[in-house]
Amino acid sequence: MFIKQLYTNCLSEAAYYIESEGEGAVIDPLRDIHEYLELAKERQASIRYIFETHFHADFVSGHIDLSKETGAPIVFGPGAVTNFKAHIAKDSEVFKLGKITIELIHTPGHTLESSCYILKDEDGKNHAIFTGDTLFVGDVGRPDLSSGNMSSEELASIMYETIKNKILPLEDDVIVYPAHGPGSSCGKSLGPNTVSSIAEEKKTNYALQPQTKAEFIKAVTEGLNEAPRYFAINAKINQQGYDAIEEVRKRGTTPLDIDSFKKLQKEEAIILDTRHAIEFTQGFVPGSIFIGLEGRFAEWAGSILPFDKNIILVTPEGKEEETVIRLSRVGFDKMQGFLKGGFEAWKKSGERVDMIIDVEADELAMDIPHDENLVVVDVRKEAEFGEGHVKDAVNLPLNEMVDIAQLAQFEDSQNLYVHCAGGYRSVIAASLLKRQGIHNLRNVVGGWGKIKEQKTIKVAKEASVLN
Numbered sequence: 001m002f003i004k005q006l007y008t009n010c011l012s013e014a015a016y017y018i019e020s021e022g023e024g025a026v027i028d029p030l031r032d033i034h035e036y037l038e039l040a041k042e043r044q045a046s047i048r049y050i051f052e053t054h055f056h057a058d059f060v061s062g063h064i065d066l067s068k069e070t071g072a073p074i075v076f077g078p079g080a081v082t083n084f085k086a087h088i089a090k091d092s093e094v095f096k097l098g099k100i101t102i103e104l105i106h107t108p109g110h111t112l113e114s115s116c117y118i119l120k121d122e123d124g125k126n127h128a129i130f131t132g133d134t135l136f137v138g139d140v141g142r143p144d145l146s147s148g149n150m151s152s153e154e155l156a157s158i159m160y161e162t163i164k165n166k167i168l169p170l171e172d173d174v175i176v177y178p179a180h181g182p183g184s185s186c187g188k189s190l191g192p193n194t195v196s197s198i199a200e201e202k203k204t205n206y207a208l209q210p211q212t213k214a215e216f217i218k219a220v221t222e223g224l225n226e227a228p229r230y231f232a233i234n235a236k237i238n239q240q241g242y243d244a245i246e247e248v249r250k251r252g253t254t255p256l257d258i259d260s261f262k263k264l265q266k267e268e269a270i271i272l273d274t275r276h277a278i279e280f281t282q283g284f285v286p287g288s289i290f291i292g293l294e295g296r297f298a299e300w301a302g303s304i305l306p307f308d309k310n311i312i313l314v315t316p317e318g319k320e321e322e323t324v325i326r327l328s329r330v331g332f333d334k335m336q337g338f339l340k341g342g343f344e345a346w347k348k349s350g351e352r353v354d355m356i357i358d359v360e361a362d363e364l365a366m367d368i369p370h371d372e373n374l375v376v377v378d379v380r381k382e383a384e385f386g387e388g389h390v391k392d393a394v395n396l397p398l399n400e401m402v403d404i405a406q407l408a409q410f411e412d413s414q415n416l417y418v419h420c421a422g423g424y425r426s427v428i429a430a431s432l433l434k435r436q437g438i439h440n441l442r443n444v445v446g447g448w449g450k451i452k453e454q455k456t457i458k459v460a461k462e463a464s465v466l467n
Helices: 034-042 063-070 152-167 198-204 213-221 231-240 245-252 258-266 277-282 297-304 320-328 342-348 361-370 382-386 424-435 447-451
Strands: 002-008 013-020 023-027 046-051 074-076 094-097 100-106 115-120 126-132 175-178 270-273 311-314 335-339 357-359 374-378 415-419 441-444
Touching: 002 034, 013 034, 013 094, 013 100, 013 175, 023 094, 034 046, 034 063, 046 063, 046 094, 046 100, 063 074, 152 213, 175 198, 245 320, 245 335, 258 311, 258 335, 258 342, 277 357, 277 424, 297 320, 297 424, 311 320, 311 342, 320 335, 335 342, 357 361, 361 374, 361 415, 361 447, 415 424, 415 447, 424 441, 441 447
Parallel strands: 023 046, 046 074, 126 175, 270 311, 311 335, 357 441, 374 415, 415 441
Antiparallel strands: 002 013, 013 023, 094 100, 100 115, 115 126
């Protein structure tokens, strides 16, 4: 028996490859399926099944392409309705894989079709459970995403029964393999690890503690942040289907000369610059949106970029394909190519360039007392802002900046100093402001981490002046 967790940090996503006697299965594959095919080939195995725990909302699964490539059936739990061929399994249905078996158990709550997979070893003993978004390390899946017209409380009520009747009765030594780790928006407070055990979760997971149904519902529904706006789009794509990844890759990695790039720009294609933040602020194609590959790239792309517009890319040299693949993981299919030669080619051709002024935190400290038009724009989440911020700062969370009305609040006379926690989100925010014609701004390098070290800057915990 062989089990491998294939973890993707920028999405906090775990797919799994399982194998016995040359027969393999993949659980919750990402859209780029190359890694699973290579692993099976390397181990001289054939992929027999593709198991899906539910219709994922935070990424586009590779189930369709992997099935076409291998001939393996796609398996979903009870109640799943798809626009493609799939095996809709019954609760407790068993699948044989070499000398082991995999049993599907229907575990609704996160979504109605959510299911887990119990791996039984050669002796028929429960060895591990692949929990999808039903059970995480330290948390359970949020009940407010995608299940028709049901309320969060109704789904949480169903989740309570799932935990009570399907999860808690499992043996303490059963290994827990969830679909997500820390940083995922599919739960509320995921722990730092990506593997656990039933015993550990019974001991430490707030949702598995003895409690009434009412207490459980309150615990899992309180304090949920708004789900990223692309979640509903991705869930629909996973249910209905999508373009083959090779077609998307080929289209997105088409090199564009300056004239071709400018033609698509005039046709209102989105310019996405994925270089490092430090490089971007020093110079970029006017109108570009920055989302650097070094951060939670795919998640922010899904939260900010429109899905119905063409995208043209400015990338670090050699990172064109990586950019396209990572965008495709969250459902983007309209990448039309990349600027050949990158930003350097644009600059050398004599085209107009834009830039963002970077300032250190100590410069902000010096400017605050002397500039009555200075406005600190804090683009961190409300919870981060509430824990401490510059006195009188405006809190405009980055995910809300897709609303043009929010950006229209600023006046031409104001001098904006934009910051986040460390400097990544603030550059995204600055690029969005620039794109809307707001140019009187500066990016505070190092963000709140550096600002709070300045003893002359007054800090507070009161609400934003815009709230």
